[in-house]
Amino acid sequence: MLSINDLHVSVGETEIIKGLSLRVPAGQVHAIMGPNGAGKSTLSYTLAGRSGYEVTEGEARLDGEDLLGLEPNERAARGVFLSFQYPLEIPGVPSLTFIRSALNAQRKARGEDEVSAPVFLKLAREAAGKLKMDFDMLKRPLNVGFSGGEKKRMEILQMAILQPRLLILDETDSGLDIDALRIVSEGVNAMRAPHRSMLVITHYQRLLDYIKPDVVHVLVGGRIVASGGPEMAHDLEKNGYDQYAKVPA
Amino acid sequence: MAAVQQTVQQVAALEGDKYKHGFVTDIDQEFAEKGLNADTVRFISAKKGEPDWMLEWRLEAFERWQAMDEPTWAKVHYPKIDYQDLYYYAAPKAKDGPKSLDEVDPELLATYAKLGIPLKEQEVLAGVQGAPRYAVDAVFDSVSVVTTFKKELAEAGVIFCSMSEAIREHPELVKRYLGSVVPTSDNYFACLNAAVFSDGSFVYVPPGVRCPMELSTYFRINAENTGQFERTLIIADAGAYVSYLEGCTAPQRDENQLHAAVVELVALDDAEIKYSTVQNWYPGDAEGKGGIYNFVTKRADCRGDRSKVSWTQVETGSAITWKYPSCILRGDDSVGEFYSIAVTNGRQQADTGTKMIHLGKGTRSRIIAKGISAGHSSSTYRGLVSAHQKASGARNFTQCDSLLIGKHCAAHTVPYIEAKTASAKFEHEATTTRLSEDQLFYAMQRGLGQEDAVALLVNGFVREVLQELPMEFAVEAQKLVAISLEGSVG
Numbered sequence: 001m002l003s004i005n006d007l008h009v010s011v012g013e014t015e016i017i018k019g020l021s022l023r024v025p026a027g028q029v030h031a032i033m034g035p036n037g038a039g040k041s042t043l044s045y046t047l048a049g050r051s052g053y054e055v056t057e058g059e060a061r062l063d064g065e066d067l068l069g070l071e072p073n074e075r076a077a078r079g080v081f082l083s084f085q086y087p088l089e090i091p092g093v094p095s096l097t098f099i100r101s102a103l104n105a106q107r108k109a110r111g112e113d114e115v116s117a118p119v120f121l122k123l124a125r126e127a128a129g130k131l132k133m134d135f136d137m138l139k140r141p142l143n144v145g146f147s148g149g150e151k152k153r154m155e156i157l158q159m160a161i162l163q164p165r166l167l168i169l170d171e172t173d174s175g176l177d178i179d180a181l182r183i184v185s186e187g188v189n190a191m192r193a194p195h196r197s198m199l200v201i202t203h204y205q206r207l208l209d210y211i212k213p214d215v216v217h218v219l220v221g222g223r224i225v226a227s228g229g230p231e232m233a234h235d236l237e238k239n240g241y242d243q244y245a246k247v248p249a
Numbered sequence: 250m251a252a253v254q255q256t257v258q259q260v261a262a263l264e265g266d267k268y269k270h271g272f273v274t275d276i277d278q279e280f281a282e283k284g285l286n287a288d289t290v291r292f293i294s295a296k297k298g299e300p301d302w303m304l305e306w307r308l309e310a311f312e313r314w315q316a317m318d319e320p321t322w323a324k325v326h327y328p329k330i331d332y333q334d335l336y337y338y339a340a341p342k343a344k345d346g347p348k349s350l351d352e353v354d355p356e357l358l359a360t361y362a363k364l365g366i367p368l369k370e371q372e373v374l375a376g377v378q379g380a381p382r383y384a385v386d387a388v389f390d391s392v393s394v395v396t397t398f399k400k401e402l403a404e405a406g407v408i409f410c411s412m413s414e415a416i417r418e419h420p421e422l423v424k425r426y427l428g429s430v431v432p433t434s435d436n437y438f439a440c441l442n443a444a445v446f447s448d449g450s451f452v453y454v455p456p457g458v459r460c461p462m463e464l465s466t467y468f469r470i471n472a473e474n475t476g477q478f479e480r481t482l483i484i485a486d487a488g489a490y491v492s493y494l495e496g497c498t499a500p501q502r503d504e505n506q507l508h509a510a511v512v513e514l515v516a517l518d519d520a521e522i523k524y525s526t527v528q529n530w531y532p533g534d535a536e537g538k539g540g541i542y543n544f545v546t547k548r549a550d551c552r553g554d555r556s557k558v559s560w561t562q563v564e565t566g567s568a569i570t571w572k573y574p575s576c577i578l579r580g581d582d583s584v585g586e587f588y589s590i591a592v593t594n595g596r597q598q599a600d601t602g603t604k605m606i607h608l609g610k611g612t613r614s615r616i617i618a619k620g621i622s623a624g625h626s627s628s629t630y631r632g633l634v635s636a637h638q639k640a641s642g643a644r645n646f647t648q649c650d651s652l653l654i655g656k657h658c659a660a661h662t663v664p665y666i667e668a669k670t671a672s673a674k675f676e677h678e679a680t681t682t683r684l685s686e687d688q689l690f691y692a693m694q695r696g697l698g699q700e701d702a703v704a705l706l707v708n709g710f711v712r713e714v715l716q717e718l719p720m721e722f723a724v725e726a727q728k729l730v731a732i733s734l735e736g737s738v739g
Contacts, residue, residue, distance in 0.1 A: 048694050051686075076696035088691040092709030101705060102695035109696070141709065158695065 001025045002047075002166050002197045007058035009039075009046045009222075016042040018222035019058070024166075024197040026063075031200045031208055033233065034219035035241040040201045041085065043219070044170040047199075048082040049075050062166050062197075076102075077109035079165030083155040083172055090142040096124060098142045099158055106162065127160040131187050148175030149184075156187035167191060167198045173207035185210030205237040220244045281338035287311060290444050293338050297413045297447075300420065310433040310443035317437045323600040324629045324661060325569045327542065330507060335476045337445045398462065405461050407491075408453040412480055415451035422453055426484055430513035430550040430577070438509040438571075439546040442478045446511065449479035454489035454520075463719055465494040468510075476507040483513070485520035487553060492523040492719055505533075505568060510545045518553030518580065523561070525718050526574075527726055530566035535595045535624070540568025547574035548604075551583035551612075559586040560603065561717045563726040568597060573631065575604035578612035578640075585614040588717040592730055593626030593658070602632035602663075607643035607673065616647040619711045622658035623734055629661040636673035643673040651681040652710050654734070707734065 002024040009017035016039045024030045034040050046053045047060060049072035060067045067075055090098060104114040115123070128135050131153050143151050152172060159167060169188065173181055188211050192198070200211055208216070208230065216232040217224045218241070225244045226232070281292050290311050294304040319330070402409050408419060415423050433443040450466040468479060485491050508530065514522050524547075533540025543566075549558035560574040576585030587603035605614035620628040628651065636643040651660035662679045684706065692702035708715070708727060715723050 048690075050690050050694075071699070072690060072693040073696050073698050073702075076694055080694075082694050084691065084694075088685075088688050090688060090692070090706065090709055092712035093705055098692075098695070098705070101701065102692070102697055105698060105701060106696035162695070 002060070002062055002199065004047075004060045005058055007043075007046070007060060008056045009042055010054045010056055011042065011052060015056070016222055017046065020219075020223055021058075022217065022224060024199055026165075026197055027192075027194040028214040029192065029198040029200060029211065031202060031211075031213035031216045031233065032219050032224075033202060033205070033216060033236055036203070038219045038241075039222045040203075040219055041170060042222075044082055044168045044199075044201055047075075047166075047168060048072055048080060073105065074109065076162075076164075077106045080168070081159050081162060081164035081166065082168045083152075083159060083170060085171040085174060087143050087151040087155055089144045089146075091144050093142055095138045095140060095142040095154065096121075099124065099138075099161055102158070103162060123161055124157075127157050130160070130190065131157055132183055133157060149177065149180035152176060152180065152184050153187070156184055159191060160187065165196055167196060169198070169200045169202075169211075171202060172200070173202060173204065181207070181210060205233040208233045218244055279338075279340050280336050283336055284333040285335070285337055285445070289337050293445055293447060296338065296340070297416070299413075299416055302420075302424065303416055306428070306433070307444050310440055311445075313434045314437070314440040314444055317434070317440055319437050323571050323631070324627065324663075325571060325598040325600050327505070327569055327598075330542070332441075335507060337476055337478070338447055340447075401461070402464075406455040406458050407460050408451065409464055410451055412446070412449040412451050412482065415482070419451070419453070422484065423451070423482070426482055426513070426515055427480075428513075430515060430548050431511050431546050436546060438544040439511050442480060442509050442511045442546070445476075446478045446480040449481040449510070450483075451481070452483040452491060452493065454485045454491045456486040456517075457488040458486075459489070460491040463492050463494060465496065467496045476509065478508075479510045481510070481512040482515075483522060483524070484515045485517065485522045485556075487518040487520060489517075490521045492525070494525040494527065494719060496527045496529070505540060505542055506531075507542050508544065508567075510547075512545070512547040512574075514547075514549035514558055516549065516551050516553060516556035516558050516580075516583075519555045520553060521557040521559075522549065523559045523719075524549070524574070526560075526562040526564070527718075527729060528562065528564045528566050528570075529729055531568075532566050532595060532597050533568040540597075541566065543567035543570045543572060545572045547572065549574075549576045549585070551576055551578050551580050551585060551609075553583070554580040554609070555582045556580050557584040557586075559588070559717065561588040561714065562590070562601075563714075563718070563729060564589070564591040564599060564601060565729050567599075570597075570599040570601050572601045573603055575606065575633075576614065577606045577608065578614065578643075579608045580612075581609040582611040582613075583609055584612070586717075587614075587616045587618070588714040589618040590621070590711045590714045590726070590730065591619070591628055591630075592621045592623075592734065593628045594623045594734060595626060596624070597626040599627070600629040600631055602630045604633040605635070605645055606633070607636040607640040607645070609640060611642045612640055613643070614645045616645070616649075617713050618647075618649045619714055620649070620651045620660050621654065621707060621710070621730070621734070622651065622660050623654040625657045627659040627661070629663060631663045631665075633665040633667070634675055634677075635665075635667040636670050636675075638669045641670055641672045643668075643670065643675075645673075645675045647675070647677045649677075649679040650710070651679075652707070653681065653683045703734070 004020060004022040007017055007020045032040060055068050100120050107114055124138060125135055128138060133153055143154060200213060213230055216228055218226040220241060281289055290307050294307055431439050434440050452464060454460050483493060516522050530541035530543055551558055558576050564570055578585050585605050591599045591601055593599050603616055616632060618630050620630055622628045630649045634645045649662045653660055660681055664677055666675055668675060688706055689702050692705060715727060718726055
């Protein structure tokens with residue numbers, strides 16, 4: 001379970017997240033919806049531990065363990081995975097090399113044995129097959145020259161191999177056509193599991209037609225201003241975020 | 250703390266002690282008198298028991314050198330060198346020169362063992378399966394101390410020995426080829442080398458022979474205030490193939506040491522030479538005190554039709570590097586390649602690159618240069634690509650990429666391109682990037698520690714070049730790049 005308590009985050013001099021509390025029990029999928037500038041990406045970067053996002057107050061725990069004091073790679077080893085809105089290109093590093101290095105770094109940090117090359121290849125081949133990815137693509141430098149859809153698929157592939165406990169999807173639907181959206185969503189849905197929490201961050205309701213959330217939260221002005229069932233997403237699509245704009249700060 | 254900032258600080262915090270080969274071997278040595286005059290040249294020649302023609306060649310070079318000026322066009326800065334305050338010859342004392350490994354001073358063997366260089370053939374031969382098996386010529390200060398696998402090579406017809414031995418045993422080959430690629434008066438440092446060169450490696454591969462193993466030379470500067478002036482000559486006769494690697498290290502000393510080598514390669518019809526360098530001379534400390542001045546002239550003459558020469562270099566050491574391994578593409582359809590990784594850190598300065606001189610028809614060349622600058626260092630790529638009128642259909646592709654780590658380093662690219670025939674096709678691409686905070690965060694989010702993340706990114710950056718190194722050395726080079734950026738790279 002992810003539990004966030006009264007979280008305040010500043011970037012530079014500006015406070016972006018202003019007292020956010022949230023619980024995502026294991027086995028559930030929660031969506032966070034909000035207008036531009038509400039603090040959606042700030043929340044995902046803060047949970048992943050990006051530098052420049054200063055937590056001034058509050059806490060975030062995964063299964064009771066404090067996350068905020070840890071380095072990004074230590075959080076990853078404990079099961080935090082952030083699917084980036086804009087996945088980075090890593091020239092000269094084959095995707096397979098990158099993912100295997102990441103997997104073994106995580107396993108090492110957890111005191112587990114490293115995965116051998118043949119075992120890893122089998123793992124990668126299976127995961128690629130499920131996502132309908134050409135395996136040869138995994139031999140190319142990570143994300144270099146990939147289309148938007150291919151990059152997102154590569155994120156889901158990494159997720160499937162790394163098997164995180166907390167999955168944060170940051171605007172995963174951006175830049176995807178309808179077919180890619182379906183394939184990516186299937187990949188995410190396949191990750192649903194009783195021990196896993198998912199946080200789906202999105203501007204539009206579209207993605208939530210494919211990834212059905214248990215709970216929808218509305219994030220406006222750095223706070224969660226409303227929470228409800230999946231039907232709330234449709235309501236937002238119809239009426240927009242303006243209805244929450246007047247909420248006193 | 251920002252990951253990149255932390256990396257930068259760790260790199261900046263590095264002192265000279267990161268250099269792993271900084272030890273000094275305590276051994277009895279024989280020196281020429283300090284300073285340089287015609288008698289020094291005579292002394293060196295006499296020490297090596299050289300024939301008169303060789304001495305005359307040296308003296309003529311010395312005459313010319315005295316009339317020359319030190320070049321100042323490179324983007325490097327150093328105090329004026331006092332050429333009279335150096336020793337020009339230093340050799341480990343030995344009675345008659347060792348006949349076999351058993352006679353080599355154990356201190357010397359220990360030195361090379363410490364550097365991880367296999368000199369004991371038996372051990373290598375009896376060694377574990379897959380152990381690197383390559384012949385080594387070990388040059389300690391001014392002389393070659395031992396050359397391994399000579400017998401096995403001789404069976405294939407390959408001559409691999411020290412330059413001194415070649416002058417004595419194979420004078421015809423030496424006379425024909427020495428100075429034929431880099432003439433004595435080519436440049437200031439090459440001319441100095443011609444006058445006082447002490448030793449180096451000589452390779453001759455006869456027609457049609459594929460050299461049965463990798464050849465390598467390990468250069469070690471040990472003595473204080475001593476210049477090292479080695480001279481290497483490699484000839485691949487028609488249809489021959491040879492792959493050669495040189496490695497260099499030196500002790501950690503406060504004063505600067507001069508290294509002015511000359512390497513000449515000759516490839517005849519259909520011959521191929523692959524020359525790789527892993528240069529790790531002492532770079533000086535973080536304040537720029539000490540370190541090697543690496544002023545080297547390396548040139549290949551693709552004399553025969555369809556001949557090919559590849560230079561691959563991994564440059565991590567030296568306080569100052571001034572070096573442009575070049576190819577004269579004389580034969581029709583000959584090919585020249587240059588692959589380079591230059592890492593500078595601390596106060597290091599590197600001005601390095603290549604020259605591809607297209608003379609023959611249908612000649613092709615390819616240049617991939619990767620510079621990584623960290624600390625307060627400066628790295629310059631300087632390259633010339635030229636096509637002669639007769640070089641119809643000449644082609645070149647050049648790619649220069651610079652990676653900056655931190656805010657105080659610099660990278661420069663200075664390409665010179667001259668085409669005197671309209672049918673030449675030259676392409677030049679250059680990029681400069683800073684180690685990206687975004688990429689680092691991305692890799693760390695997936696579980697990689699900061700050092701591993703930097704190592705992965707840097708390795709990705711230099712991958713194209715590492716692939717060109719002989720297998721055994723690619724790993725070594727990868728580690729060396731990592732050590733040079735130690736603190737940030739695991």
